Amino acid sequence: EFIEVAEVPEELLGNSARVVRRGAEKLGLHGQPLRRNARHCKGSGVCCFGCPTEAKRSANVTWVPAAVKAGARLFAGSKADRIELGKQHVVHAGALQLEADAVVVSAGTLHTPSLLWRSGVRHPALGRNVSIHPACKASALFDEEIRGWEGVPQGFGIHDLHGEGILFEGIFTPPEFGAFALPFVGAKLTQVMEQYAQMAAFGFLIEDRSVGVLRLDTSRPQLFYELGKPEMEKLRRGVDMLARIFFAAGAREVFAPVAGFESLRSLADIEGLRTARLSPAMFELSAFHPLGSCRASRDPSRGVVDQQLEAHDAQRLFVVDGSVFPSSLAVNPQLTIMAFAQRAARHVHARLSGAPRA
Template sequence: MFAEPTSILEGRDHPGDLTADVDVAIVGSGAAGSVAAKILAEAGMSVLVLEEGGYVTPERYAKFRPTETMRNMFRDAGSTAAIGLGDTPLISILAGRTVGGSSTLTGGVIFRIPESILSSWVRDHGLVDYAPELMEEAYRSVEQETYVETVTDDMRSRSTTLFGEGAQKLGYSLKPMRRNTKGCRGSSRCNFGCPHRAKMSVDVTYLAKARSLGAMVISDCKVTRLVIEGERITGVEGRLLGAEGEKRGKVRVHARKVLIAGSALSTPLLLKGAGVGRWTRSVGRNLTLHPGFRVAALFDQDVSPWKGALQSAYSDAFEDQGLTLNSVFAPVNVLAAMFPGVGPDFQRYTSQMRQLATFGAMVHDDGGGQVWRMPGGRSVITYRMSKRDKLRMLKGIRLLAETFFAAGAREVLLPLFGVRPMKDADELRFLDDPSFPARRFECMTFHPLGTARMGLDPSTSVVKPDGETHDVRGLYVIDGSVFPSSIGVNSQLPIMAVATKLAWGIREATSSARACA
C-alpha cells in the first residue's frame, strides 16, 4: 500500500493522493482508536489508523516547551472552548490532536467507572454487558498493558503534602492516585508530553504494538466523509494536511468496517455530515465535561510545586456531593495566567512562584452540552451549566481555599474573575451566595463525553451496545462519545476499557462471520 518502509506515513510529507483497501479503518489514534487497532491487528485483520494530527515522536515532545506542545499537539493549539449559555462560564477544553491523541497529554490518572454509574447504565439504558462485574476483564487488560501503578508518598509534591495536612485538620484525607507510568521521575510535565517516556500513553503502548503487528497509521489525515452505500459503510474519504493545516492530496479508503474514535468533539461531526442517526436528536447532544478548576495558595515557605508527580493524590470524601478533589500542577507560564493585577502587582506574584501551591477539583456534571456542525464541517461547542453544578463549583472552590488556609497559607487565589486574593477563611463567605455569577468561574476540562450515546432505543441513542450505529451496518463508534452519562472520574481508563470490550466484540463477530462463510 505504501512505498515507505514504515508503519507511519506522515501526510504532510506525502506528495500525492493515497488509496487503500483494508479490513478495518479507524478514525482517530487516541485512547480508543489505538486500543482497537492493537486488538484487531492481533486478530489478523488489516488495520489502517487515520489521524488528523501530526506525528510527534517521544524524543521530540520530550524537548518541547509548553508553548511548542500546545502548538504542535493540542487541538486548536489549546484554545478549544465550550461557549457558555445563560449563566455559564466559558469552559476551556484541552484535547489532543496528535498521534496518540489526548493520552499523550493527560496526567495519566487511572480511575475505574464507579459501580453506581455502571449500574445506572444497566438500569436506565439497558446496557447489561456493562454491569460492574462484566467490566473487570477489560479493566485488567488495560491496566496490565499500560503498567498502572500506585503513586508512592515520596512522589508527592510539597504542594500536595501541604494540602493533605490542611485536609487532615478539616477532617478528611487524601488517597494515592493510580497512574499509567513506569519509572516516573516527578517532572510535573505530563500535560505537555512526558520528557522521560515514563508515561505509558497509547503512542508507546497500544499503538506501538499495533504497528508491530502490521497496523498502518497515516498522520496529518483529516477524514471528511463517510462513504455509505445503502445501509452499509464501505469506507472513508479525506485529505492529507500540510504542516500548517493546508489541504494536500486526497485520501480514499475502502474498508469492510469503519471505527470512529475521534473524541466526543469530532465524532458527531462525521456522523452528522453523513446523515447517520438523522431520526434521533442524540447526535452531538448530551455532552458532559466534568468542569474542573484549581485554587492556588501562597505560603511562607519554599514549596517548589514542580518537584513531584503532576497528579499524585485525590479525595473522594465529597463524591456524594458531586466533587472529586485532585492534586494538579501547571507550568509557570500557564499558572501565571490566573495571577491578578498588572505591572508591579502581577510581578509580585510571579516572583513568589516557589512559594505557590495548587490543588484542583472537578464536578460530576449533569451535562447540558452540544456539538454543532457548521457549514464547511467546523464545529461550535455550547454548554449550559445546571444550577446544581454551579453550587457544586462554589462549594468546591470554598473547600479548596479553606483547606489551604488550614494548612497555613497566607493568601489564596480563587479561580474567579474580578475577585481579589483572599487573606483568611472568613473572607470566603461570599461563596455561600447562590446568586454569584457562574460566568465569572475560570474552568477547564480534559473529559468531553457523550455525544453519540449508546443504548437500545434508536430514538434516544446513536449506537447499539456493541458500538455499531443503529442505521448503518459496519459503522462503529468506540470512543467516549458512546458514554450515556457523566462518570465523575478521569476518563482515560473508562474510554480504553469500553473500547476494549467493543473491539473484542468486533473481533468475535468477524471471526464468526468468517467461519460461516
C-alpha cells in the same frame, strides 16, 4: 499491566501535594496518592508539555506500536473527511480512499459526530447530550518554600466529596503556565510571581447534569453549553473547601477563581464567598473529558449506537470513544473507555466473522 499503572511514590509526590495533604488531614479529610499510567516517572513536573522521558504510557508508546506490530497500517497525518457508507464502506481521507468491511470511529466527543455528520448520519441524538466535567482550581501563598513545579503535578487526590459530585485532584504548572492562570495583572501579578516558589495549587472537577449541544454544519464543531445552578453550587462548594484546606495548611492568602473573591485572607472571606450571589460567568473554568455526543442506547430513537457500540443507522459502523457514554462519569474516563474498547473489539471480530447483529 500493559499501561503500567502504579501509585505515585512518596518521593515524587511534590510539596504542593504534601501541603494540601496536611491541610486536608487537619480538617478530617482523607487524601491519597493517585494511580497513574507512569510507573517509571522521574518527576520531571512538565506533564502539561508532554512527558520528556516517555514514562507516561500514553497511546503513542503503547497501543499504537502494539497495533502496528500486530499488522495494523498507520496513515500518519491523514484526516478522515467522510465515510461513504454501504455494503463496503469507503473512508475518504484526502487523496486516500480506503475500503473496509467495518469502520471504527474514535475521534472523540467533539469530532466523532462531526465526521458522522459529514458521512450522512442524521440521527436526532447526534451531537447532543454533551457533558464536559467543568473544573476549577485555586492556589495559595505560604511563608514556606514549596517549589511546586518539582515532582508529579497531579499525584494526589481527595475523594471525600465524590458523593456530592466533586472530585479533588492535584494540579501544579510551571511558572510559564502559572502566570496566566492567576487572576491578576500588572504589579499584583509581578508581586505574586516573585513568590511562585512559595505557592501551592490544587483543583477539582464536578459531575455535570447540564448538557451541551454541538453545531455540526460548520467547518469545525462548535459546542454550546450552559452551566446550570446545581453545577454552580458544586463549584462554589469546591472552591470553599479548597480555601479551607489551604488555610488549615497555613496559607496566608488564597487566590480563588471567582470574580470579586480573587484574594481570600481569612475564613471570614470564605463565608462571604459562601453566601454571595454568584453566576456561572463569575467562575474561571476549564473543562475536561467531554462525553456523550453519540450516546449508546438499546432504543434506536435515543442512542446513536446500540449497546454493542454499532451505529443504529448503519451496519458495521462502530463508535468507540467517550462520545458513547450516556451521562457524566464524575471520574477520568480512560479506563472505562478502554473497557468499552475491549468489549467492542470482540463484537467487531464477531461481526466480521459473519455473526448477525445482536
